[in-house]
């Protein structure tokens with residue numbers, strides 16, 4: 001398997017058409033960064049990486065026929081090795097769109113985690129109570145609804161509403177992923193979801209715009225008006241336009257994203273989560289060093305109290321409600 005090259009300190013494009021098992025990676029796909037640095041920022045005890053994925057391995061867990069990209073493999077063992085290296089205690093593994101609604105790789109990872117991982121699955125409207133119970137037993141605590149057009153075909157909202165009502169009695173929540181420009185159209189539907197709702201990556205703001213301007217203000221209003229809505233202040237590497245990138249020892253990466261994330265952390269300290277987003281699907285211009293990505297955290301959660309909530313108390317409240 002090919003990964004970013006630590007000797008050059010930067011992710012490398014391993015070229016189009018790289019074969020990983022029976023699958024051929026999407027052209028321009030950047031592999032995850034092998035050999036991340038150890039973070040300078042010491043994570044608080046019990047910290048949770050609340051947004052990460054597993055990909056395959058494709059040979060064992062084939063990618064979905066309806067997928068919009070084919071990734072490199074990124075196994076549960078590799079994820080758990082990263083967890084330990086960075087100093088996290090636990091993971092929340094989010095079903096990646098390249099696996100469609102086949103949650104086998106996710107469930108396998110959860111089972112291997114010995115209780116140290118929870119999951120967010122993708123299910124269809126015909127999912128049965130027995131299937132949901134099995135997912136719950138494996139450690140799934142939420143479902144993901146995806147509205148990013150480059151990742152999935154649209155699913156009608158009445159179908160999603162039906163899923164939300166099915167999972168509500170289990171105490172699960174709904175994770176939503178969308179682009180900022182689509183929030184006005186989706187606002188009423190999102191506000192009608194009967195469970196807790198977690199927004200991926202702050203609803204993908206355009207960080208070239210003013211963090212106090214109308215677009216981000218609408219997102220903040222959405223959170224203010226709906227006390228059941230949480231968000232992940234994750235993915236600066238995805239949202240950043242001017243960087244600097246988390247590479248080559250950079251301790252103040254992605255400063256253009258900081259004002260957005262900091263506003264959210266400070267206004268909603270009890271409803272924010274953070275995750276690495278490893279193995280960083282679909283990044284095309286660079287692949288971050290995950291150690292330096294952890295070093296980004298104190299820029300957006302500036303006090304030990306905010307860090308404790310963001311990294312420990314909040315994810316545990318949402319994903320390990322039963323304690324332990």
Ligand SMILES: O=C(O)c1cc(C(=O)O)oc(=O)c1
Pocket residue numbers: 095096097098151200238277281282
């Ligand atoms: O922006 C992305 O490309 C992306 C994709 C996926 C996925 O394919 O599931 O998940 C993410 O969190 C982000």
